[in-house]
Amino acid sequence: xxxxxQPPSMDCAEGRAANLPCNHSTISGNEYVYWYRQIHSQGxxxxxxxxxxxxxxxxxSLIITEDRKSSTLILPHATLRDTAVYYCIVRxxxxxxxxxFGQGTRLTINP
Amino acid sequence: GAVVSQHPSWVICKxxxxxxxxxxxxxxxxxxxxWYRQFPKQSLMLMATSNExxxxxxxxxVEKDKFLINHASLTLxxxxxxxxxxxxxxFYICSAYQGLGYQPQHFGDGTRLSIL
Numbered sequence: 001x002x003x004x005x006q007p008p009s010m011d012c013a014e015g016r017a018a019n020l021p022c023n024h025s026t027i028s029g030n031e032y033v034y035w036y037r038q039i040h041s042q043g044x045x046x047x048x049x050x051x052x053x054x055x056x057x058x059x060x061s062l063i064i065t066e067d068r069k070s071s072t073l074i075l076p077h078a079t080l081r082d083t084a085v086y087y088c089i090v091r092x093x094x095x096x097x098x099x100x101f102g103q104g105t106r107l108t109i110n111p
Numbered sequence: 112g113a114v115v116s117q118h119p120s121w122v123i124c125k126x127x128x129x130x131x132x133x134x135x136x137x138x139x140x141x142x143x144x145x146w147y148r149q150f151p152k153q154s155l156m157l158m159a160t161s162n163e164x165x166x167x168x169x170x171x172x173v174e175k176d177k178f179l180i181n182h183a184s185l186t187l188x189x190x191x192x193x194x195x196x197x198x199x200x201x202f203y204i205c206s207a208y209q210g211l212g213y214q215p216q217h218f219g220d221g222t223r224l225s226i227l
Binding site: 033036043049101 | 216
């Protein structure tokens with residue numbers, strides 16, 4: 001699976017949009033981009049995933065560049081409860097593929 | 112939907128005892144379950160992959176005789192830490208995969224294991 005690169009930490013003001021970048025320059029054509037987050041002392045929570053089109057759900061939006069070498073997770077109106085470590089993971093879709101977690105981005109939402 | 116329950120959430124044991132952790136998919140059938148371990152201030156590390164009805168596949172460096180995994184049904188996998196020692200103290204997390212292509216894995220809330 002392709003390696004991902006994320007900034008180690010970010011800050012965002014409550015109520016503002018939080019934009020979390022992820023680089024995955026070696027992504028291959030059959031690999032999806034998945035985003036999870038882990039709030040302190042809990043298991044990771046699935047947020048969103050995509051292949052090449054932009055995706056939106058009730059939690060977030062995922063913007064994938066046309067060349068698919070990077071993506072951005074957008075939390076449109078961040079709240080204090082969005083403070084967590086956010087993981088961007090790339091994996092192939094076929095079968096039960098394991099997830100390889102990097103260090104993620106520690107997002108802190110400030111009041 | 113896609114709820115994964117892990118039990119217990121927290122356990123303290125004496126050194127030398129064995130501890131069993133359960134992972135259940137509550138509203139879907141999981142063909143594959145994964146077990147991860149997370150030490151403080153570190154990321155999740157995959158320990159093993161278990162498929163229903165077959166032996167688990169362990170990652171390099173994980174002792175299969177120490178970490179026994181059973182996946183007897185499509186909704187339950189168990190991890191038993193045998194003869195636990197203080198260095199086994201960690202946060203153990205399971206995830207479950209329904210078996211439908213690109214669908215995501217869903218995680219339990221983890222078990223914090225402390226060995227005295």
